[in-house]
Each structure stands twice: as structure tokens, then as C-alpha cells.
Amino acid sequence: MTTISLTVNGRPATIEAEDRLTLADLLRDRLDLTGTHLGCEHGVCGACTVLVDGEPVRACITLAAAAEGCEITTIEGLDDDPAAEVIREAFSEAHGLQCGYCTPGMVIMVRDALRRGCCESPDAIRSQLAGNICRCTGYGGIVHAAELARDRLAAGEATITFSTMDASS
Known part of the structure; x- marks a missing residue:
């Protein structure tokens, strides 16, 4: 287990997560931000695109631990x-x-x-x-x-x- 601290849609979050947890699964399953969709789960379709420090990334192929200290913006964060x-x-x-x-x-x-x-x-x-x-x-x-x-x-x-x-x- 790893402790991950990040900011999601302007709110700080600290989460205990398995090392293999993807950013998409963290957003959807741990933070209930289901606007981040999972399609291919291989980074090909773009349905899971979020902003990490202002840049678009595929959340399905990004490990949650890689987002340590980052600002994540989901579609909900653009409301x-x-x-x-x-x-x-x-x-x-x-x-x-x-x-x-x-x-x-x-x-x-x-x-x-x-x-x-x-x-x-x-x-x-x-x-x-x-x-x-x-x-x-x-x-x-x-x-x-x-x-x-x-x-x-x-x-x-x-x-x-x-x-x-x-x-x-």
C-alpha cells in the first residue's frame, strides 16, 4: 500500500492505495468521480482523459501513485x-x-x-x-x-x- 496525496478538482485528497491502482480507478472507485469513463483500458480510446497539472493524460494507463503531488482535473472539475x-x-x-x-x-x-x-x-x-x-x-x-x-x-x-x-x- 502507498499513501497518495494529490489535489482533485481543487480539493486535497490523501488515499491509501495498492501500487497497481490506476488513476482512473482511484477517481471512479475511491472518489466517486464517474465522469472519467473507462473504455479500452489500454490508453487508446481517450474516454478516460483527465488533466494532470493542466496536461491531458490517459487515466487508465497512469498509475495513481504517479499522480503524487499533482493537480488532477476531471470533467466534474470543469463544471x-x-x-x-x-x-x-x-x-x-x-x-x-x-x-x-x-x-x-x-x-x-x-x-x-x-x-x-x-x-x-x-x-x-x-x-x-x-x-x-x-x-x-x-x-x-x-x-x-x-x-x-x-x-x-x-x-x-x-x-x-x-x-x-x-x-x-
Whole structure:
């Protein structure tokens, strides 16, 4: 057993965990943050994408112990994030979701790509989302949602900063 101390969605957490526990299992089973979905459990589908110190990672292939001292942000941690709200609204309007299973990982990846300025064209958006699998939408709605969010954010509806816990984001 290992003691892991980290910050999850702005709240400190200290957890005793087996050395083999994944970050996804810690989030879902120990902290009841079930917005982090498990699809392939091999790091391929992107459903488990969370932010670790502001960078997207696959929680299913990241050991919880590797997150010692890190700031973790799940989809639930973006509930009050103005940029994520713009992205969620765009997903809804552009029909960028169907079953919703991939949506948390997609929203996190779109938010990150927009933060880095990597959504200048549909091809660029597709490239940024290449590591996230959606079996329902055909990606057209997701790409359109990213474009809508990009344009709205550029118009000043919200801003994206590095730290997801920054109240000004």
C-alpha cells in the first residue's frame, strides 16, 4: 500500500492505495468521480482523459501513485469553467454527442486544443482529436462543435488559461 496525496478538482485528497491502482480507478472507485469513463483500458480510446497539472493524460494507463503531488482535473472539475461551458453548449448545438460515452474525454481534449491554439481548421481539429474514439457521431458534429467553441471563445465569451482551477478562466 502507498499513501497518495494529490489535489482533485481543487480539493486535497490523501488515499491509501495498492501500487497497481490506476488513476482512473482511484477517481471512479475511491472518489466517486464517474465522469472519467473507462473504455479500452489500454490508453487508446481517450474516454478516460483527465488533466494532470493542466496536461491531458490517459487515466487508465497512469498509475495513481504517479499522480503524487499533482493537480488532477476531471470533467466534474470543469463544471464551473466558463470555457468548458462554451464547449459543452457547442457540443449540444452541433450534435457533437450521441451516447455521451466519449464526451468527457472529447471536451477535455477540445478545451486543451483550444487553449493551445490548435483548432485553426477542421483538419487541425481532427488531428488534435485523433487519440479519442467516438463510435457514434462520425466526428462531424464534434469538429463543428470545436469550431463553434473556438469562434465563441475568440469573440470573448470566455477565456482558457493553463490552470483549470483559476477562477478567471
